[in-house]
Amino acid sequence: MSDSAVDRAPSGSAGTDAIRRLSGAPIAVEIRGASKRYPNGLRALEPLDLQVREGEFATLVGPSGCGKSTLLRMVAGLLAPSTGGITLWPADAVVPDQRLKGNARAPQRLAFVFQSATLMPWASVEHNVRLPLDLARIPERDAVQRVAAALALVGLDEFPESLPRELSGGMQMRVSIARALVTEPRLLLLDEPFGALDEITRNRLDRDVRDLWAQRSLTVLFVTHSIYEAVFLSTRIIVMSARPGRIAGEMTIDEPHPRTDEFRTSDRFVHWCAQLSQLLVTSAGAAA
Amino acid sequence: MIRNWPRLLAPTGVGLGFLLLWETLVHAFNVPFYIVPSPLLVMHTLVQDAPLLFGSLLVTLRITALALLLSVTVGVLVAFLFVQSRVIEMSLFPYAVLLQVTPIVAIAPLIIIWVKDPLASLVICATIVAIFPVISNTTLGLRSVDPGLLDLFRLYGAGRWQTLARLRVPSALPYFFAGLRVASGLALIGAVVAEFVAGTGGTASGLAYQILLSGLQLNIPRLFAALLLITLAGVALFLLVSLIAHLTLRRWHESELRPED
Numbered sequence: 001m002s003d004s005a006v007d008r009a010p011s012g013s014a015g016t017d018a019i020r021r022l023s024g025a026p027i028a029v030e031i032r033g034a035s036k037r038y039p040n041g042l043r044a045l046e047p048l049d050l051q052v053r054e055g056e057f058a059t060l061v062g063p064s065g066c067g068k069s070t071l072l073r074m075v076a077g078l079l080a081p082s083t084g085g086i087t088l089w090p091a092d093a094v095v096p097d098q099r100l101k102g103n104a105r106a107p108q109r110l111a112f113v114f115q116s117a118t119l120m121p122w123a124s125v126e127h128n129v130r131l132p133l134d135l136a137r138i139p140e141r142d143a144v145q146r147v148a149a150a151l152a153l154v155g156l157d158e159f160p161e162s163l164p165r166e167l168s169g170g171m172q173m174r175v176s177i178a179r180a181l182v183t184e185p186r187l188l189l190l191d192e193p194f195g196a197l198d199e200i201t202r203n204r205l206d207r208d209v210r211d212l213w214a215q216r217s218l219t220v221l222f223v224t225h226s227i228y229e230a231v232f233l234s235t236r237i238i239v240m241s242a243r244p245g246r247i248a249g250e251m252t253i254d255e256p257h258p259r260t261d262e263f264r265t266s267d268r269f270v271h272w273c274a275q276l277s278q279l280l281v282t283s284a285g286a287a288a
Numbered sequence: 289m290i291r292n293w294p295r296l297l298a299p300t301g302v303g304l305g306f307l308l309l310w311e312t313l314v315h316a317f318n319v320p321f322y323i324v325p326s327p328l329l330v331m332h333t334l335v336q337d338a339p340l341l342f343g344s345l346l347v348t349l350r351i352t353a354l355a356l357l358l359s360v361t362v363g364v365l366v367a368f369l370f371v372q373s374r375v376i377e378m379s380l381f382p383y384a385v386l387l388q389v390t391p392i393v394a395i396a397p398l399i400i401i402w403v404k405d406p407l408a409s410l411v412i413c414a415t416i417v418a419i420f421p422v423i424s425n426t427t428l429g430l431r432s433v434d435p436g437l438l439d440l441f442r443l444y445g446a447g448r449w450q451t452l453a454r455l456r457v458p459s460a461l462p463y464f465f466a467g468l469r470v471a472s473g474l475a476l477i478g479a480v481v482a483e484f485v486a487g488t489g490g491t492a493s494g495l496a497y498q499i500l501l502s503g504l505q506l507n508i509p510r511l512f513a514a515l516l517l518i519t520l521a522g523v524a525l526f527l528l529v530s531l532i533a534h535l536t537l538r539r540w541h542e543s544e545l546r547p548e549d
Contacts, residue, residue: 076443077443078443112439116436121541132444134454135454163539
């Protein structure tokens with residue numbers, strides 16, 4: 001890396017091709033003027049537009065209260081927008097709310113990983129991961145195979161009988177990820193999934209998510225506080241600002257995939273982080 | 289195990305010391321047995337009157353068990369109903385409270401008059417006493433669900449029944465058992481009180497009836513022996529329910545985990 005890299009954004013790398021390919025991909029999430037205002041008058045989110053294309057790793061970054069989790073919950077259909085609308089795969093027109101009412105035409109194509117592992121404390125790892133399949137009444141034999149595959153994917157195939165409390169925080173989070181993957185979703189929503197974990201575990205799980213995204217050609221919408229996490233994983237970062245929540249800026253991380261640990265310690269990585277940090281500061285200043 | 293010794297020995301020691309003091313005082317002051325019988329006399333009476341007293345114990349236990357069964361069945365069904373809709377809960381919960389605060393002694397005579405079958409009337413009285421903790425604890429438990437898990441169930445399109453069976457019921461188990469522990473004692477108390485009120489109008493064979501009759505006949509040793517049986521039955525019932533709770537929850541719930549786990 002040359003010293004001049006400090007003064008301008010890194011550019012012109014093998015990553016550019018991948019970005020160009022993504023821009024032609026079909027849209028996975030289309031948000032049109034969606035806003036959220038709570039009954040007590042709190043404006044959680046100003047009307048905003050956002051498109052996420054298939055195969056993207058899009059990350060929402062911003063301070064607490066900027067509405068990034070609210071936005072993610074609206075995409076999942078757990079929360080209805082006050083105005084505007086959200087369509088998943090507009091080409092097939094799947095509206096999140098319809099899907100929740102058990103619309104038979106819309107298969108299970110999205111999965112959500114919460115801030116905490118959110119496991120059933122009374123059920124074994126295997127039964128926790130099987131839950132989405134059981135709820136969809138997938139036949140037992142098929143379900144058992146898919147659970148085994150999902151557990152192997154997150155490296156927990158040796159612990160199917162364990163109870164959640166017998167596992168470490170990082171392992172519990174892996175169970176949560178296995179449960180999200182067991183339905184073979186096309187869209188994965190992650191809401192600050194590793195915020196409560198130590199740095200080393202967090203980095204390891206970040207690498208896992210990176211691999212899963214690449215291997216399974218997932219579309220990922222990721223929410224995080226961490227600048228480093230965002231830069232390491234994302235193809236695109238959407239910066240949000242608080243009070244009221246809105247999109248303050250966007251940056252494309254034009255770096256090749258798969259990203260390695262060398263990238264994490266490179267000057268380019270530091271530079272991306274500095275740039276993102278700057279964007280966060282200016283957007284916070286503009287809001288104040 | 290050795291660390292548990294004081295937990296067993298200490299209360300046993302206190303009990304034995306108390307009985308020894310009692311025995312000594314009764315003899316020292318020449319208290320007549322129809323005022324306060326000595327512990328040894330009570331034991332002797334218990335053995336002597338065993339066929340009569342244990343027969344009565346079975347009658348009382350039968351009422352208690354039926355009342356507990358009815359409380360659990362009806363109480364859990366009512367709790368299921370309550371969590372289906374806030375309107376139903378708001379409409380009916382005050383009446384559940386009313387049932388709880390009305391003294392059973394006051395309404396037992398009415399029930400005994402209205403219900404022809406003496407056993408059924410006593411079971412109903414005991415159920416009225418025991419059902420409230422089952423309803424309130426189970427309702428609380430069915431509502432105390434991890435909101436994240438509730439979101440997860442919604443996300444995967446779980447129906448009302450799937451959510452109830454797979455999420456609400458397991459979450460409610462610790463609360464249910466806490467309620468059941470209270471209810472088991474109350475069912476026994478309810479059975480005894482109802483027998484007392486019913487007097488000769490009841491089944492005329494339960495332990496309360498024996499206590500009533502012994503009091504009238506100034507057969508105080510037998511009264512004490514009957515009292516002892518009721519107390520022991522209550523403790524045994526409590527231990528049984530605690531054991532069932534322990535076996536059900538020991539693997540995952542905080543309340544049944546040992547600190548070193």
